[in-house]
Amino acid sequence: MTNFYAVILDMIDARVHCGDCAEILQDYPDAFFDLIITSPPYADRRQSLYGGVAPEAYVEWFLPKAEQFWRVLKPSGSFVLNIKERVENGERHTYVLELILALKKAGWLWVEEYIWHKKNCYPGKWPNRFRDAWERCLHFTKSRQFKMRQEAVMVPVGDWAEKRLKRLGENDVVRFDSRVGSGFGKNIANWLGREYVYPTNVLTFATECSNKNHPAAFPKALPEWFIKLFTDPGDWVLDPFVGSGTTIAAAVPLGRHVVGIDLKPEYCELAKAAIPEQMVLLEPTGMYVCDG
Numbered sequence: 001m002t003n004f005y006a007v008i009l010d011m012i013d014a015r016v017h018c019g020d021c022a023e024i025l026q027d028y029p030d031a032f033f034d035l036i037i038t039s040p041p042y043a044d045r046r047q048s049l050y051g052g053v054a055p056e057a058y059v060e061w062f063l064p065k066a067e068q069f070w071r072v073l074k075p076s077g078s079f080v081l082n083i084k085e086r087v088e089n090g091e092r093h094t095y096v097l098e099l100i101l102a103l104k105k106a107g108w109l110w111v112e113e114y115i116w117h118k119k120n121c122y123p124g125k126w127p128n129r130f131r132d133a134w135e136r137c138l139h140f141t142k143s144r145q146f147k148m149r150q151e152a153v154m155v156p157v158g159d160w161a162e163k164r165l166k167r168l169g170e171n172d173v174v175r176f177d178s179r180v181g182s183g184f185g186k187n188i189a190n191w192l193g194r195e196y197v198y199p200t201n202v203l204t205f206a207t208e209c210s211n212k213n214h215p216a217a218f219p220k221a222l223p224e225w226f227i228k229l230f231t232d233p234g235d236w237v238l239d240p241f242v243g244s245g246t247t248i249a250a251a252v253p254l255g256r257h258v259v260g261i262d263l264k265p266e267y268c269e270l271a272k273a274a275i276p277e278q279m280v281l282l283e284p285t286g287m288y289v290c291d292g
């Protein structure tokens with residue numbers, strides 16, 4: 001396995017651009033990327049740190065960027081948007097829901113919503129809600145036929161299986177249809193002999209506090225999971241709001257080419273530093289190639 005990655009790494013192209021993503025992407029050809037995975041500003045939640053827009057203006061701000069995302073994404077590609085609506089005046093704002101509707105109107109298919117469950121969520125106590133332990137990872141595509149490598153994200157079946165499968169009842173060895181007539185059924189015996197199974201759409205990753213130089217970095221495991229699921233080695237990944245470069249740090253060791261864009265020069269520097277050490281800067285293009 002190590003040798004395989006060594007060969008791929010030799011050819012990896014990882015780039016960081018500093019500027020507005022909608023403008024920078026104009027220099028990229030149509031249908032170039034296989035996956036766009038990103039976490040944009042959550043409206044004006046961290047305005048003092050890296051800008052953002054009022055929730056009321058969020059859709060208008062986002063749509064021109066999404067137009068470029070649509071253009072540079074391959075027809076078989078996926079766009080994964082990690083986002084969460086903030087609370088305003090005691091209730092959740094609806095700008096994420098409005099954005100989903102606007103993206104659908106622009107032609108995107110809203111294929112799935114994955115939940116990122118944060119097992120070490122922020123502590124606190126509020127009178128009207130509990131601790132917020134999840135964020136959305138919205139999955140959009142341009143077509144119903146998109147690349148998806150389900151086997152790449154299989155998980156160990158778990159300790160429950162050994163005990164449960166030892167004592168199969170008569171309903172477990174045939175397909176057992178739901179008694180409420182929902183049309184759903186299950187055949188427990190199908191799990192026999194399986195070491196790995198498909199995951200659910202709930203992804204449990206701890207938030208990472210190790211990257212203290214960016215206030216809103218997502219854990220490396222998050223882009224890693226979607227990169228494995230929606231791309232092959234040698235494919236192109238884009239993070240148009242790359243921040244500290246987590247997506248770059250995830251993509252390169254997986255043998256994917258990657259482009260990261262951020263508006264703030266200090267975050268661009270962080271993102272460049274996130275390119276694994278084997279990469280060498282070729283100035284002045286900002287393009288990196290692997291030194292072996």
Ligand SMILES: C[S@@+](CC[C@H](N)C(=O)[O-])C[C@H]1O[C@@H](n2cnc3c(N)ncnc32)[C@H](O)[C@@H]1O
Pocket residue numbers: 019020021022038039040041042050051052214216217218219240241242243244245246247261262263264267
């Ligand atoms: C939520 S943070 C991304 C954090 C990133 N996922 C990480 O792990 O470090 C959003 C980033 O978007 C950047 N940003 C804001 N507006 C932008 C724009 N128009 N074009 C590119 N980047 C932008 C901000 O500077 C910020 O670093």
